[in-house]
Amino acid sequence: MTTCVNAWQFLGHPVHALTAAPAAPEGPAVLLVHGFGASTDHWRHNIPVLAQTHEVHAIDLLGFGRSAKPAGLTYGGALWRDQLSAYVRERIGRPTVLVGNSLGGFASLAAGVALGEQAAGVALLNAAGPFSDEQAAPKGWGAITRATIGGALLKSPLLQRLLFENLRRPATVRRTLNQVYIDRTNVDDELVQSILRPSRDPGAFGVFRTVFDIPRGQPLDELFAELGCPLLLLWGIRDPWINAAGRRAAFQRHAPAQTTEVVLEAGHCPHDEVPDQVNRAMLEWLAELTPTGVAQPA
Numbered sequence: 615m616t617t618c619v620n621a622w623q624f625l626g627h628p629v630h631a632l633t634a635a636p637a638a639p640e641g642p643a644v645l646l647v648h649g650f651g652a653s654t655d656h657w658r659h660n661i662p663v664l665a666q667t668h669e670v671h672a673i674d675l676l677g678f679g680r681s682a683k684p685a686g687l688t689y690g691g692a693l694w695r696d697q698l699s700a701y702v703r704e705r706i707g708r709p710t711v712l713v714g715n716s717l718g719g720f721a722s723l724a725a726g727v728a729l730g731e732q733a734a735g736v737a738l739l740n741a742a743g744p745f746s747d748e749q750a751a752p753k754g755w756g757a758i759t760r761a762t763i764g765g766a767l768l769k770s771p772l773l774q775r776l777l778f779e780n781l782r783r784p785a786t787v788r789r790t791l792n793q794v795y796i797d798r799t800n801v802d803d804e805l806v807q808s809i810l811r812p813s814r815d816p817g818a819f820g821v822f823r824t825v826f827d828i829p830r831g832q833p834l835d836e837l838f839a840e841l842g843c844p845l846l847l848l849w850g851i852r853d854p855w856i857n858a859a860g861r862r863a864a865f866q867r868h869a870p871a872q873t874t875e876v877v878l879e880a881g882h883c884p885h886d887e888v889p890d891q892v893n894r895a896m897l898e899w900l901a902e903l904t905p906t907g908v909a910q911p912a
Contacts, residue, residue: 617661620671622705624697625687630654630680631673631701634665641904642709642734645702646672647694649716649742649883650825653679655808656715659800659889664896671710673701675721677824683817689824691724691743691831698725702732709734711900715885717742720831727840735903737846737896740853740882745864746833771823778822782813794882796852805886835868844872846899848892850880874899 617634632654644664646657654672664670674681675694687693698721702710711734714722719741726736780786787809791801812818838845847865851858862877876895880887 617665620705622701624676624700627676627682627684627687629673629676629682629697629701631671631705632661633669633671634661635669636666639669640667641900642711643669643671643706644711644713644900645698645706645722646670647675647698647712647714647718647722648672648678649714649718651678651809651813652715652718652883653808653812655679656805656883656886658804658808658886660885660893660896663889663893667897668900669706671701671706673698675718677821679812683812683815683821685817685820689821691720694718694721695724695728698722699728702729708732711735711737711903713737713739713896714741715739715883719743720834723834723837723841724832726843727837730842733841733843735844735846735899736841737848737899739848739885739892740850740856740858740861741834743831743834743837745835745868748833774823775819778813778819781822782810784810794853794855795887796850796879796881797887800886800889834865838868838870841870844874844899844903845870846896847873847875848884848895849875849877850882850884850887851877852879853882855882874902 617632620631620633622629622631646660648654648656653674657672661670661672676687676697677683677689698712702725709732712722712726714720719738720743723736723738723741726733784806787806788801791805792798795801847869849858849862851862878884878888878891885892
């Protein structure tokens with residue numbers, strides 16, 4: 615098994631991607647999609663294991679990691695959905711399981727819907743994204759405050775720059791990671807540097823500024839209703855960034871019939887915090903997607 619850089623462009627912009635596979639891969643291909651502020655580096659403990667049996671790809675979304683961070687793009691779910699869909703069609707060229715964490719989970723689900731039969735499955739790890747009943751505008755004094763003080767502050771270029779500079783300090787990155795990892799064993803220098811490195815790229819601040827205006831995208835319940843392939847929900851149930859138990863209940867109300875759930879004692883990034891457990895769950899689920907006796911591509 616070897617890992618190589620898979621150079622590619624989307625909308626004329628360089629995209630960083632990795633590919634690793636055994637000599638004779640089993641089942642569908644796998645595409646790994648990171649969360650906000652992360653990159654292909656966040657799959658460091660997953661690629662070597664999954665690629666022992668499967669053709670594995672990992673990609674940096676435009677605006678993140680080693681991919682381009684151009685000004686003028688409308689960053690959000692639609693852009694990343696189209697980027698992932700194009701990558702599957704142009705670079706993988708066969709049925710693919712899309713695996714996404716956080717923001718990457720929302721993009722993976724949207725791409726899984728857009729790809730139709732080319733999506734062999736979708737796996738979501740603490741996925742981001744709203745449901746329809748969360749799209750309603752806030753009411754009362756909270757809405758007034760957001761529309762005046764809060765909204766004005768968040769749109770201030772000076773305050774955005776100060777926030778950006780603070781967030782890309784090594785101590786801040788480590789402190790944030792320590793908040794979202796229940797087991798902090800893997801919060802190491804390698805992980806911290808993998809998040810700091812892209813923040814120093816030209817255009818990184820411009821991408822960060824768009825965070826305050828990213829469109830919310832199609833609601834999760836609508837995407838679930840349109841999804842035509844099996845779904846795996848992997849939960850780091852002690853995620854402090856989201857109400858994981860509440861989110862799980864909402865997902866259970868709307869998820870399609872072909873859904874498998876795995877609950878883990880972990881935080882927001884279970885694939886890096888408890889990789890052995892995630893890899894095992896992924897491989898077991900992937901094995902179920904491969905019918906016995908069906909010849910696999912070499």
